[in-house]
C-alpha cells in the first residue's frame with residue numbers, strides 16, 4: 551500500500567487548528583446539520599503514515615442475510631478507557647471537546663478508526679444508530695486522513711438532495727443534531743483510482 555502525501559505536509563508535527571470562527575455549519579432537514587472544516591489538522595499526511603503502522607488494523611466479517619461477508623474496510627475501535635494510538639488524536643479530541651461540549655453537553659469518549667485501502671473499500675448507507683443515536687440528538691466528529699473520498703449524506707425519508715463532501719488530508723466533518731436518525735451517510739465504492747484513506751470517528755458515550 552503506498553500513499554503519496556503532499557510535499558508540504560510531511561513534517562512530524564500533527565496538530566489541530568482552531569475551530570471557533572473557522573468551522574462552517576450547514577443546516578440539513580429535520581434538525582440535522584453538518585459542520586465542515588477542510589485542512590483542520592496540519593501534519594495530516596505524517597499522522598496518516600503513523601496510524602497505518604501503529605494501529606492493529608483488523609478485517610471483520612459480518613452476517614448479511616444468509617451469508618457471512620467481509621466488511622469492505624479495515625477497522626480498529628478504541629473504547630472509553632483505551633489509550634489512543636497517537637498523541638495527535640488526543641489533541642484532536644481535546645480540541646473537539648473544548649469547542650463542542652457547551653453545545654453537546656458531554657465529551658467525545660470513543661474513537662472508531664476505518665482504513666479504506668482503495669476505491670473498492672466502502673461503507674454502505676447507514677446512520678450511527680446502535681445506541682442513543684437512534685433516539686436522541688448527538689454528534690459524531692470525523693477526521694479524514696490520506697486520500698480524499700466522498701462522504702455522502704441523504705435524508706431517510708427523502709425530500710432533499712444528497713449532500714456530498716470530499717474528505718481527506720486532515721479535513722473535519724461533524725454530523726450533529728438529528729443527523730444519525732433522520733439522515734444516512736455512506737462512503738461509496740469508486741471506480742476512479744483512489745489511494746488509501748483513514749477516518750477517525752469520535753463519538754460520545756453510548757453512541758455507536
Ligand SMILES: O=C(O)CCC(=O)C(=O)O
Pocket residue numbers: 662664673678692701735737749751
Ligand atoms: O469513514 C467515514 O468517513 C465514515 C465512517 C462511518 O460512517 C462509520 O464508521 O460509522
Ligand SMILES: [Fe+2]
Pocket residue numbers: 676677678735
Ligand atoms: Fe457512520
